[in-house]
Amino acid sequence: MRIANLLSAVRVRRLLGVLAVLALSLGFFAGCSLGPDQEQALEEQKQKNEKLQKQIDKQKKEEAQRKKKEEEARQEKLEQQVKDLQKQVDKQSKDQQDQASDSSDTSSSDSSDGGIANSSTSPSQATEGIVVVSSDFNTAAATAEEAEVINAAIEYYQYAEIGDYYSTYSLLSYEDQNYYTQDEWVTSNNVLDSAAGEFVVTDAYPDDIGLGVPTYAVTVTVYADDSSFNRTTYFVNEGGYWAHYLNEEEVNMFDDALY
Numbered sequence: 001m002r003i004a005n006l007l008s009a010v011r012v013r014r015l016l017g018v019l020a021v022l023a024l025s026l027g028f029f030a031g032c033s034l035g036p037d038q039e040q041a042l043e044e045q046k047q048k049n050e051k052l053q054k055q056i057d058k059q060k061k062e063e064a065q066r067k068k069k070e071e072e073a074r075q076e077k078l079e080q081q082v083k084d085l086q087k088q089v090d091k092q093s094k095d096q097q098d099q100a101s102d103s104s105d106t107s108s109s110d111s112s113d114g115g116i117a118n119s120s121t122s123p124s125q126a127t128e129g130i131v132v133v134s135s136d137f138n139t140a141a142a143t144a145e146e147a148e149v150i151n152a153a154i155e156y157y158q159y160a161e162i163g164d165y166y167s168t169y170s171l172l173s174y175e176d177q178n179y180y181t182q183d184e185w186v187t188s189n190n191v192l193d194s195a196a197g198e199f200v201v202t203d204a205y206p207d208d209i210g211l212g213v214p215t216y217a218v219t220v221t222v223y224a225d226d227s228s229f230n231r232t233t234y235f236v237n238e239g240g241y242w243a244h245y246l247n248e249e250e251v252n253m254f255d256d257a258l259y
Helices: 002-032 036-111 144-161 165-170 174-179 182-192 248-258
Strands: 198-206 215-224 227-238 241-245
Touching: 144 165, 144 198, 144 215, 144 227, 144 241, 165 182, 174 241, 182 248, 227 248
Parallel strands: none
Antiparallel strands: 198 215, 215 227, 227 241
16 A cells, blocks of 8 residues: 555656646747737846846945945944053053162162162151161161162062062062962952052061071061051072062962952
8 A cells, every 4th residue: 555655656746747847848838929019028027127136236235335334443443442552551551660760770879889778768758669678677787688688678569569560570489470370460469459558678587487498587567558567578599589489378368369
């Protein structure tokens, strides 16, 4: 029964195919036998169709051109916004570099004789970006190594006061630079608003905390929000240069700012 139905379906398809061919043939022959009026009507319709198609093509072209101009205008506006933003970033960076340069020039002039930077400036006279040593610390009695460590701390905290966190990152120990990326460091300092604090170095002394390299503890007083607190941080000798080594309290503080 199923085979018979299948054969029947095949025959139907064949008949339909034949009928379709015959219909096309009849249409062809009928077209060949059109009268003059019908041929003219077909020609006019053909011309109308062609004219309509040209109008459609023209509209599509004009629409494409309009969209292209709008996209170019948007792109140009975006590029201008990027340029304006870059100018702002460059200006801020230049201002910070100028401030740091002024601080560095002052530090250099004060420590050119091998002493401690800003030693002639009292904490009450220090402006933003100028870090000094407490009057309780006898700068005249400091050894050459102590002076080097204190000057390294002064340089670090001067950059911190003006918000130049890229420079403070370059003054971190290798271990801390491996722990934080530069972007993470800048982000955490921005969150903490480290630049809002003012720093005064109060003491520096050798302290072995098991790092295997010469290490000094440097105590600072941090003034912020009409209050103050004391902090002990560390500077380690890395190939003749004293780098800032973060203690556990500082690491926790910067980690909390990130996470």
